[in-house]
Amino acid sequence: MRRVMLMLAAMTMMVLLFAVVAYAAHIEGSANSEDLVESNRGDTIKALAGDDSIDATFFAVDETPSEDGDRDRAHGNQGDDFIYVNDEDGKDYAFGGEGVDRCWVDLAQDVGNGGDRYTSCEFINGVRQ
Numbered sequence: 001m002r003r004v005m006l007m008l009a010a011m012t013m014m015v016l017l018f019a020v021v022a023y024a025a026h027i028e029g030s031a032n033s034e035d036l037v038e039s040n041r042g043d044t045i046k047a048l049a050g051d052d053s054i055d056a057t058f059f060a061v062d063e064t065p066s067e068d069g070d071r072d073r074a075h076g077n078q079g080d081d082f083i084y085v086n087d088e089d090g091k092d093y094a095f096g097g098e099g100v101d102r103c104w105v106d107l108a109q110d111v112g113n114g115g116d117r118y119t120s121c122e123f124i125n126g127v128r129q
Contacts, residue, residue: 024070033079040064042071042091049078051099057087076101076120085116086125096120 025039026046033050040059047054056072064070069089076083077097085092086104090111094103096119103121108114122129 038070038072040070042073044073044075046075047077047079047081051079051081052076053082054084056083056085056092057104059087061087061089083121090115092116094118094121096122102126 024041025043027036027038027043029036029047029050029052031049033052034047035053035055036045036047038045038056038058040063043056045054045056054074054076056074059070061067061069069087069091071091072085073093073095074083074085075095075097076099078099080099081096081101083094083096083101083103085094086106088106088111090106090108090113092105094105094116096103100122101120102123103118104125105116105118107116107125118124
């Protein structure tokens with residue numbers, strides 16, 4: 001009986017461990033300038049104040065769990081931010097916010113699926129808007 005209880009407890013711990021891994025990350029910065037990097041899943045990344053860099057291109061399309069990319073949401077908010085969501089999947093959203101924000105995105109003509117969405121970015125792929 002004791003052996004069965006230990007086995008059930010171990011199985012429960014394994015299920016809980018893997019269930020947590022399956023969820024997307026919520027990554028939040030601080031009032032300081034900092035570098036924020038994605039996980040290999042669809043993330044919500046929020047820089048707060050400061051001049052931040054958000055990199056949602058760290059994992060290639062085939063390095064995501066579904067091997068077809070991830071859906072990241074990158075929010076620069078206050079400050080002059082650099083936001084990179086150009087990871088060749090065309091599923092992401094870049095929101096610059098207040099300040100002069102530079103966003104690098106997948107454009108529709110580059111990925112063929114509508115491309116990334118973006119708002120409040122003063123520069124798109126290096127070109128002033």
